[in-house]
Amino acid sequence: KGLFNGGLWRVKSRAQSKSKIITMRLSPDEDFGHRVTKVSVRGDCFGGAIETIPWEQRKPYDEFDYGYVLTVHKSQGSQWDDVVLFDESFAFQDSRARWLYTGITRAAKRLSVVV
Structure with missing residues (x-):
């Protein structure tokens, strides 16, 4: 499909x-x-x-459910009222600040960062 x-x-x-x-x-x-x-x-x-x-x-039907999680990369260009960001910036040593900036700026009203 x-x-x-x-x-x-x-x-x-x-x-x-x-x-x-x-x-x-x-x-x-x-x-x-x-x-x-x-x-x-x-x-x-x-x-x-x-x-x-x-x-x-x-079997005769499709199966899926709603997706609630995106990578920071996939979320670029989008914005939501409420965002929960799991800080995994340690995995991006060379671009940690850019990764955090992109993740943080997806939130329009409320941001929760899980460290």
């Missing part, structure tokens, strides 16, 4: 059937020719109970 780990996607439309199957049309944040991808997901994916459903019942 072209959905990759680390990608940012927006839900363009959403519909739910009586059988609790959620159909969504997703569009990538990055411009890949404005391609829209359709996914059909069991509602259980978003409630944390998907592992309790037998594989045979899960």
Whole structure:
């Protein structure tokens, strides 16, 4: 389907059937020719109970959940109201200050730094 780990996607439309199957049309944040991808997901994916459903019942549908974590590199050019930054700048000795600056400036209202 072209959905990759680390990608940012927006839900363009959403519909739910009586059988609790959620159909969504997703569009990538990055411009890949404005391609829209359709996914059909069991509602259980978003409630944390998907592992309790037998594989045979899960197999016909897509499975994923929301991503809440990004690398500082991937977050460049974006901003959110609330950001929790895990300070891993020790891994970037040559560019520690730039890494911290980029991570810190993603927060518009509130920043929590975990050291």
